[in-house]
Amino acid sequence: MNAVQSARIEEFRRTRDVERLTSDLRAAGGPLVEDAEGDDALVTFVWIGPQRQVSVRGAQLFEDRNAMSHPMRHVDGTDVWYLSVLAPRGVTTVYQYLVDDPFLDADKTDMALLGRLVAESRDRSFADPFNPRRMFPQAAKIAGVDSAPPEQWDSVLELPGLEPAPWFDGAEPPLTRHRLVSEALGNERTVSVYAPPGEGPHPLVILLDGESWLSVARLHVAVHELITSGAMAPAVVAFVDNPPDGMTARMIELACHSATTRMLTDELLPLLRSRFPLTEDVIVGGNSLGGLAAAFAAFERPDVFTAVLSTSGSHWWGYRPGPGGWGKDDEPEWLTRQFAAAPYKPVRFWIDVGRLETGASPLSPGVDQRAANRHLRTVLTAKGNDVTFHEAPGGHDFATFRRSAVRGLLTLLPG
CATH class of the missing domain: 3.40.50.1820 (Alpha/Beta hydrolase fold, catalytic domain)
Structure with missing residues (x-):
């Protein structure tokens, strides 16, 4: 996680108020966005569910741009998972939440293996339930998959300052x-x-x-x-x-x-x-x-x-x-x-x-x-x-x- 901490997550750690956190996520329409120094914003991805491991898939905001996924942190004693990152204002990217991430220990140079894991991960990848902005997943379309339920589409992150389209x-x-x-x-x-x-x-x-x-x-x-x-x-x-x-x-x-x-x-x-x-x-x-x-x-x-x-x-x-x-x-x-x-x-x-x-x-x-x-x-x-x-x-x-x-x-x- 970035050196800058999410004030909203720190508050949740103290209160354990899931209802309030859920309300904040609905109001944000997706990840929580907080002010940071300079031209960046602090973006915190949040998943709420009883999974044993969750990652953020996509979202080229993290230091390792080519990573297939980014493991999230768990707030002990709750169903809340989170991952924060500093990101330039005015950018857009897509992301999903990946449950039981198959990429974590995979050989990133083995293209045949990665291809199989992409197909395997498709059923484990989910859109952000708090974000209404979605696109049909590109990886599925390239693989010849013509339909997927909206809850498994890509979520679209649009940070403040992005030009309207x-x-x-x-x-x-x-x-x-x-x-x-x-x-x-x-x-x-x-x-x-x-x-x-x-x-x-x-x-x-x-x-x-x-x-x-x-x-x-x-x-x-x-x-x-x-x-x-x-x-x-x-x-x-x-x-x-x-x-x-x-x-x-x-x-x-x-x-x-x-x-x-x-x-x-x-x-x-x-x-x-x-x-x-x-x-x-x-x-x-x-x-x-x-x-x-x-x-x-x-x-x-x-x-x-x-x-x-x-x-x-x-x-x-x-x-x-x-x-x-x-x-x-x-x-x-x-x-x-x-x-x-x-x-x-x-x-x-x-x-x-x-x-x-x-x-x-x-x-x-x-x-x-x-x-x-x-x-x-x-x-x-x-x-x-x-x-x-x-x-x-x-x-x-x-x-x-x-x-x-x-x-x-x-x-x-x-x-």
């Missing part, structure tokens, strides 16, 4: 669904397309991880709100799902995979051009590995893609820890090194990353997410590319991604 609360616009059979990748997927009001031709935006942008982020709702208000230029937006086999295929297809570029250029684009009036302006984008894949597609085919929307792209990727490992060679930041060595490619870039995305992981020794995105920005700017870079007030989650994507779309397609 009203665009996600409107009615869902109509989408058309298309089946894309890919010879390049040897599989098939669904592509959901938003077409703006009015006649075309329109620019095209292609977003990878389409199912998450729709059901987790509700980005199609924001796009429709922004276009109809005139803030964003009308555009056709294609949300490209991952194949049905989920996370394993995603890790292969979005990690600088030339077959994915061929799927986008030789299979998806002809399908979309046959159904929608489009200009030659094609923006490709995605979050996390999807941001890496989008930048790689533009690296391979700058004649097709005019701009990249990289939302917290995994530009640390590249290090291969051993024979058969997931990577390219013995260094991180493989794609950034390719851009540095290649001739200039006439592509515009929106690059964003969360301010909380610090701390190297075993997959990228010596490099963290924020540093890798800053480095890509520096290399592309030195090459002469038109680059807009944004550090968002949040972490590696869709509470942050969707806000950054709106900023990026408004920059690349101003109304």
